[in-house]
Amino acid sequence: MVDDEPGIGPLVSLCLDPLGVEVVTATGLHDALDVARQGSVALVLLDLALGHEDGLDILPTLRAEPNLRGVPVVAFTAHDSRRSEALQQGVDSFIARPFSSAELQATVERYLVA
Secondary structure, three states: OEOOOOOHHHHHHHHHHHHOOOOOOEOOHHHHHHHHHHOOOOOEEEOOEEOOEEHHHHHHHHHHOHHHOOOOEEEEEOOHHHHHHHHHOOOOEEEEOOOOHHHHHHHHHHHHOO
């Protein structure tokens, strides 16, 4: 998960715990690349408002990272007005915040359950 808001990671972890999903939080592009290079990433939840970075601006760099090629990227943001833009730029799905636990779980299951 790439998000610079400190309270979101623990909340997402709590919501995804019943699915057995481990959530690792990165606060920006460099942290996200470090996480990807350290292990296996199955899904990226990407905030579009990352302080000094725009999630859509870093999307091409994430997609080019060898350990993230083919990994689904879900925009996960309070900026629902950017839904269309995000989908056009290549995110696989979009979740607007505030979100429901059921919606988050369903989206994650769609990509992680084969």
